[in-house]
Amino acid sequence: MEPLSQLIPFFIDYGYLAVFGVLLACGFGLPIPEDITLVAGGIIAGLHYTNVHVMFAVGMAGVLVGDSVVFTAGWYLGQKVFERPMIKKFLTPERFQRVQEKFSRYGKGVVFAARFMPGLRTPIFLTAGATRKVSFSQFIALDGLAALISVPIWVYLGYLGAENRDWLMQWVKRGQVATLSLLAVLVVAALSVFLIRKRNKKQCQART
Numbered sequence: 001m002e003p004l005s006q007l008i009p010f011f012i013d014y015g016y017l018a019v020f021g022v023l024l025a026c027g028f029g030l031p032i033p034e035d036i037t038l039v040a041g042g043i044i045a046g047l048h049y050t051n052v053h054v055m056f057a058v059g060m061a062g063v064l065v066g067d068s069v070v071f072t073a074g075w076y077l078g079q080k081v082f083e084r085p086m087i088k089k090f091l092t093p094e095r096f097q098r099v100q101e102k103f104s105r106y107g108k109g110v111v112f113a114a115r116f117m118p119g120l121r122t123p124i125f126l127t128a129g130a131t132r133k134v135s136f137s138q139f140i141a142l143d144g145l146a147a148l149i150s151v152p153i154w155v156y157l158g159y160l161g162a163e164n165r166d167w168l169m170q171w172v173k174r175g176q177v178a179t180l181s182l183l184a185v186l187v188v189a190a191l192s193v194f195l196i197r198k199r200n201k202k203q204c205q206a207r208t
Helices: 002-027 034-046 052-083 085-090 093-106 109-114 121-130 136-160 165-207
Strands: none
Touching: 002 034, 002 052, 034 052, 034 136, 052 121, 052 136, 093 109, 093 121, 109 121, 109 136, 121 136
Protein backbone atom coordinates (compact mmCIF):
# COMPACT_ATOMS: atom_id res chain seq x y z
CA MET A 1 0.00 0.00 0.00
CA GLU A 2 2.97 2.31 0.69
CA PRO A 3 4.00 2.95 -2.96
CA LEU A 4 0.37 3.72 -3.83
CA SER A 5 0.07 6.24 -0.99
CA GLN A 6 3.26 7.97 -2.12
CA LEU A 7 2.34 8.11 -5.80
CA ILE A 8 -1.17 9.54 -5.50
CA PRO A 9 -0.22 12.99 -4.08
CA PHE A 10 2.62 13.28 -6.61
CA PHE A 11 0.29 12.40 -9.48
CA ILE A 12 -2.37 14.81 -8.24
CA ASP A 13 0.18 17.64 -8.27
CA TYR A 14 1.72 16.89 -11.67
CA GLY A 15 -0.97 14.90 -13.51
CA TYR A 16 -0.36 13.10 -16.76
CA LEU A 17 3.29 14.14 -17.01
CA ALA A 18 4.09 12.52 -13.65
CA VAL A 19 2.35 9.27 -14.61
CA PHE A 20 4.15 9.17 -17.95
CA GLY A 21 7.52 9.92 -16.31
CA VAL A 22 7.19 7.22 -13.64
CA LEU A 23 6.11 4.63 -16.21
CA LEU A 24 9.06 5.62 -18.38
CA ALA A 25 11.38 5.13 -15.41
CA CYS A 26 9.73 1.76 -14.68
CA GLY A 27 10.86 0.69 -18.15
CA PHE A 28 14.44 1.34 -17.03
CA GLY A 29 13.99 -0.80 -13.94
CA LEU A 30 12.75 1.72 -11.35
CA PRO A 31 11.71 -0.40 -8.33
CA ILE A 32 8.09 0.74 -8.38
CA PRO A 33 5.50 -1.82 -9.55
CA GLU A 34 4.09 -0.81 -12.91
CA ASP A 35 0.63 -2.06 -11.98
CA ILE A 36 0.56 0.13 -8.84
CA THR A 37 1.65 3.13 -10.94
CA LEU A 38 -1.22 2.55 -13.37
CA VAL A 39 -3.69 2.02 -10.53
CA ALA A 40 -2.58 5.32 -8.98
CA GLY A 41 -3.15 7.01 -12.34
CA GLY A 42 -6.65 5.55 -12.41
CA ILE A 43 -7.33 6.71 -8.86
CA ILE A 44 -6.59 10.37 -9.59
CA ALA A 45 -8.91 10.08 -12.59
CA GLY A 46 -11.58 8.64 -10.30
CA LEU A 47 -11.05 11.61 -7.97
CA HIS A 48 -11.71 13.90 -10.98
CA TYR A 49 -8.21 15.34 -11.30
CA THR A 50 -7.78 13.84 -14.79
CA ASN A 51 -9.80 12.08 -17.48
CA VAL A 52 -9.68 8.30 -17.22
CA HIS A 53 -9.64 7.69 -20.98
CA VAL A 54 -6.77 10.12 -21.46
CA MET A 55 -5.04 8.43 -18.52
CA PHE A 56 -5.37 5.09 -20.29
CA ALA A 57 -3.71 6.61 -23.38
CA VAL A 58 -0.95 8.14 -21.25
CA GLY A 59 -0.45 4.78 -19.55
CA MET A 60 -0.09 3.00 -22.89
CA ALA A 61 2.33 5.66 -24.13
CA GLY A 62 4.47 5.55 -20.99
CA VAL A 63 4.67 1.77 -21.04
CA LEU A 64 5.48 1.44 -24.74
CA VAL A 65 7.96 4.33 -24.90
CA GLY A 66 9.85 3.05 -21.85
CA ASP A 67 10.00 -0.48 -23.23
CA SER A 68 11.02 0.75 -26.68
CA VAL A 69 13.91 2.78 -25.29
CA VAL A 70 15.24 -0.30 -23.48
CA PHE A 71 14.86 -2.46 -26.58
CA THR A 72 16.46 0.17 -28.83
CA ALA A 73 19.40 0.62 -26.45
CA GLY A 74 20.05 -3.10 -26.66
CA TRP A 75 19.65 -3.06 -30.45
CA TYR A 76 22.19 -0.27 -31.07
CA LEU A 77 24.72 -1.22 -28.39
CA GLY A 78 24.55 -4.94 -29.16
CA GLN A 79 26.43 -7.38 -26.92
CA LYS A 80 28.50 -4.48 -25.53
CA VAL A 81 25.47 -3.38 -23.52
CA PHE A 82 26.03 -6.31 -21.16
CA GLU A 83 29.47 -4.93 -20.27
CA ARG A 84 28.09 -1.64 -18.94
CA PRO A 85 28.44 -1.36 -15.12
CA MET A 86 24.83 -0.18 -14.66
CA ILE A 87 23.51 -3.11 -16.71
CA LYS A 88 25.61 -5.65 -14.80
CA LYS A 89 23.93 -4.56 -11.56
CA PHE A 90 20.51 -5.90 -12.54
CA LEU A 91 21.39 -8.27 -15.40
CA THR A 92 23.51 -10.76 -13.50
CA PRO A 93 24.91 -13.86 -15.26
CA GLU A 94 22.23 -15.96 -13.56
CA ARG A 95 19.41 -13.67 -14.69
CA PHE A 96 20.84 -13.48 -18.21
CA GLN A 97 20.90 -17.28 -18.33
CA ARG A 98 17.23 -17.40 -17.29
CA VAL A 99 16.35 -14.94 -20.04
CA GLN A 100 18.25 -16.98 -22.65
CA GLU A 101 16.48 -20.15 -21.53
CA LYS A 102 13.09 -18.48 -21.93
CA PHE A 103 13.95 -17.32 -25.45
CA SER A 104 15.12 -20.84 -26.33
CA ARG A 105 11.93 -22.35 -24.97
CA TYR A 106 9.27 -19.85 -26.06
CA GLY A 107 10.90 -17.93 -28.93
CA LYS A 108 9.52 -14.49 -29.78
CA GLY A 109 6.48 -15.08 -27.57
CA VAL A 110 8.61 -14.37 -24.50
CA VAL A 111 8.46 -10.65 -25.43
CA PHE A 112 4.68 -10.81 -24.98
CA ALA A 113 4.99 -12.72 -21.70
CA ALA A 114 7.64 -10.32 -20.35
CA ARG A 115 4.99 -7.68 -19.57
CA PHE A 116 3.72 -10.01 -16.85
CA MET A 117 7.20 -10.76 -15.44
CA PRO A 118 8.23 -7.69 -13.38
CA GLY A 119 11.66 -9.03 -12.42
CA LEU A 120 12.58 -10.14 -15.92
CA ARG A 121 10.80 -7.56 -18.09
CA THR A 122 13.70 -5.14 -18.56
CA PRO A 123 16.36 -7.87 -18.99
CA ILE A 124 14.17 -9.63 -21.57
CA PHE A 125 13.57 -6.45 -23.58
CA LEU A 126 17.25 -5.51 -23.41
CA THR A 127 18.32 -8.99 -24.47
CA ALA A 128 15.73 -9.07 -27.27
CA GLY A 129 17.29 -5.92 -28.70
CA ALA A 130 20.95 -6.79 -28.11
CA THR A 131 20.65 -10.27 -29.62
CA ARG A 132 18.17 -9.09 -32.27
CA LYS A 133 15.81 -11.94 -31.49
CA VAL A 134 12.93 -9.84 -32.88
CA SER A 135 12.63 -6.82 -35.14
CA PHE A 136 11.44 -3.48 -33.74
CA SER A 137 8.05 -3.83 -35.44
CA GLN A 138 7.62 -7.33 -33.96
CA PHE A 139 8.64 -6.04 -30.54
CA ILE A 140 6.09 -3.21 -30.63
CA ALA A 141 3.36 -5.58 -31.84
CA LEU A 142 4.00 -8.17 -29.12
CA ASP A 143 4.58 -5.69 -26.30
CA GLY A 144 1.67 -3.53 -27.42
CA LEU A 145 -0.70 -6.50 -27.45
CA ALA A 146 0.34 -7.43 -23.92
CA ALA A 147 -0.03 -3.81 -22.78
CA LEU A 148 -3.56 -3.71 -24.19
CA ILE A 149 -4.38 -6.47 -21.72
CA SER A 150 -2.62 -5.16 -18.62
CA VAL A 151 -2.83 -1.35 -18.86
CA PRO A 152 -6.65 -0.95 -19.05
CA ILE A 153 -7.14 -3.48 -16.24
CA TRP A 154 -5.09 -1.40 -13.80
CA VAL A 155 -6.13 2.09 -14.93
CA TYR A 156 -9.87 1.41 -14.93
CA LEU A 157 -9.64 -0.63 -11.74
CA GLY A 158 -8.04 2.38 -10.01
CA TYR A 159 -10.75 4.62 -11.47
CA LEU A 160 -13.58 2.43 -10.19
CA GLY A 161 -12.05 2.01 -6.74
CA ALA A 162 -10.86 5.57 -6.17
CA GLU A 163 -13.42 6.17 -3.40
CA ASN A 164 -13.11 2.74 -1.80
CA ARG A 165 -9.48 1.77 -1.21
CA ASP A 166 -10.21 -1.44 0.72
CA TRP A 167 -12.32 -2.75 -2.16
CA LEU A 168 -9.66 -1.57 -4.60
CA MET A 169 -6.78 -3.39 -2.91
CA GLN A 170 -8.81 -6.60 -2.83
CA TRP A 171 -9.35 -6.34 -6.57
CA VAL A 172 -5.71 -5.39 -7.21
CA LYS A 173 -4.72 -8.70 -5.65
CA ARG A 174 -7.38 -10.53 -7.66
CA GLY A 175 -6.31 -8.68 -10.78
CA GLN A 176 -2.71 -9.83 -10.31
CA VAL A 177 -3.86 -13.43 -9.98
CA ALA A 178 -6.23 -13.09 -12.95
CA THR A 179 -3.50 -11.57 -15.12
CA LEU A 180 -1.07 -14.36 -14.29
CA SER A 181 -3.80 -16.94 -14.92
CA LEU A 182 -4.53 -15.39 -18.31
CA LEU A 183 -0.84 -15.48 -19.14
CA ALA A 184 -0.66 -19.17 -18.21
CA VAL A 185 -3.64 -19.93 -20.46
CA LEU A 186 -2.07 -18.02 -23.37
CA VAL A 187 1.28 -19.78 -22.90
CA VAL A 188 -0.39 -23.21 -22.86
CA ALA A 189 -2.43 -22.31 -25.95
CA ALA A 190 0.63 -21.05 -27.83
CA LEU A 191 2.62 -24.14 -26.83
CA SER A 192 -0.22 -26.41 -27.96
CA VAL A 193 -0.40 -24.68 -31.35
CA PHE A 194 3.38 -25.00 -31.73
CA LEU A 195 3.36 -28.71 -30.90
CA ILE A 196 0.42 -29.40 -33.23
CA ARG A 197 2.15 -27.60 -36.10
CA LYS A 198 5.38 -29.44 -35.39
CA ARG A 199 3.57 -32.80 -35.40
CA ASN A 200 1.73 -31.98 -38.63
CA LYS A 201 4.99 -30.93 -40.27
CA LYS A 202 6.61 -34.24 -39.30
CA GLN A 203 3.62 -36.16 -40.67
CA CYS A 204 3.83 -34.28 -43.98
CA GLN A 205 7.55 -35.00 -44.23
CA ALA A 206 6.96 -38.68 -43.47
CA ARG A 207 4.41 -38.93 -46.27
CA THR A 208 6.82 -37.42 -48.79
